[in-house]
Amino acid sequence: EIVLTQSPGTLSLSPGERATLSCRASQSVSSSYLAWYQQKPGQAPRLLIYGASSRATGIPDRFSGSGSGTDFTLTISRLEPEDFAVYYCQQYGSSRFTFGPGTKVDIK
Amino acid sequence: QVQLVQSGAEVKKPGASVKVSCKVSGYTLTELSMHWVRQAPGKGLEWMGGFDPEDGETIYAQKFQGRVTMTEDTSTDTAYMELSSLRSEDTAVYYCATTVTIFGVVIRWFDPWGQGTLVTVSS
Numbered sequence: 001e002i003v004l005t006q007s008p009g010t011l012s013l014s015p016g017e018r019a020t021l022s023c024r025a026s027q028s029v030s031s032s033y034l035a036w037y038q039q040k041p042g043q044a045p046r047l048l049i050y051g052a053s054s055r056a057t058g059i060p061d062r063f064s065g066s067g068s069g070t071d072f073t074l075t076i077s078r079l080e081p082e083d084f085a086v087y088y089c090q091q092y093g094s095s096r097f098t099f100g101p102g103t104k105v106d107i108k
Numbered sequence: 109q110v111q112l113v114q115s116g117a118e119v120k121k122p123g124a125s126v127k128v129s130c131k132v133s134g135y136t137l138t139e140l141s142m143h144w145v146r147q148a149p150g151k152g153l154e155w156m157g158g159f160d161p162e163d164g165e166t167i168y169a170q171k172f173q174g175r176v177t178m179t180e181d182t183s184t185d186t187a188y189m190e191l192s193s194l195r196s197e198d199t200a201v202y203y204c205a206t207t208v209t210i211f212g213v214v215i216r217w218f219d220p221w222g223q224g225t226l227v228t229v230s231s
Contacts, residue, residue, distance in 0.1 A: 033216045033217075035216075037153075037218075044203055044221040044224055045153065045218075045221055046221075047218065050215075050217040050219075090153075090217065090218070095167050097155040100152070102153075
């Protein structure tokens with residue numbers, strides 16, 4: 001099973017700052033099978049990025065994804081108040097899906 | 109646009125079973141591949157299993173094999189997840205979420221998600 005590790009665990013930033021979130025896989029992941037989600041308290045996760053770098057419908061262009069192999073990054077170029085949330089990466093491989101433990105982006 | 113609406117919260121005793129439903133609208137269930145993901149209080153997301161159109165069968169995460177059953181009623185476009193032999197560690201929000209197949213390519217991310225169903229296991 002592919003294990004995903006996310007860092008940092010918590011990112012404390014101010015609105016307007018840039019957020020860089022990391023997702024590292026225990027073995028190589030197809031970029032086609034790497035996704036990112038945002039989750040706010042009491043809500044279901046929402047798809048942000050699929051295929052490592054494609055934004056889902058309705059996602060603002062301040063969100064971008066990059067990476068390949070075992071290292072992937074989610075970047076929020078300028079944090080808006082509504083972006084403070086928990087972010088999860090997810091991969092698919094060998095008929096199984098796994099999620100990373102999440103990165104919490106909170107207000108500094 | 110696909111919408112998923114799940115059944116309401118449940119409280120169960122240890123050893124019991126729970127069955128959560130997920131009603132699809134906007135599409136038919138046969139056009140989608142349904143999966144189930146759970147989230148314990150204050151914890152991360154955990155994939156439990158779902159239908160793999162490439163394999164033509166439902167795949168369960170090893171952790172839940174023998175204890176979980178995922179079924180579908182295509183006449184009502186409703187999916188079900190039943191978890192048996194419940195223990196306190198099964199207290200969690202259970203989500204249904206879908207993948208689709210587009211022009212023969214199986215999409216391997218989840219969109220959309222149901223609103224979640226809280227299952228509490230307590231004596």
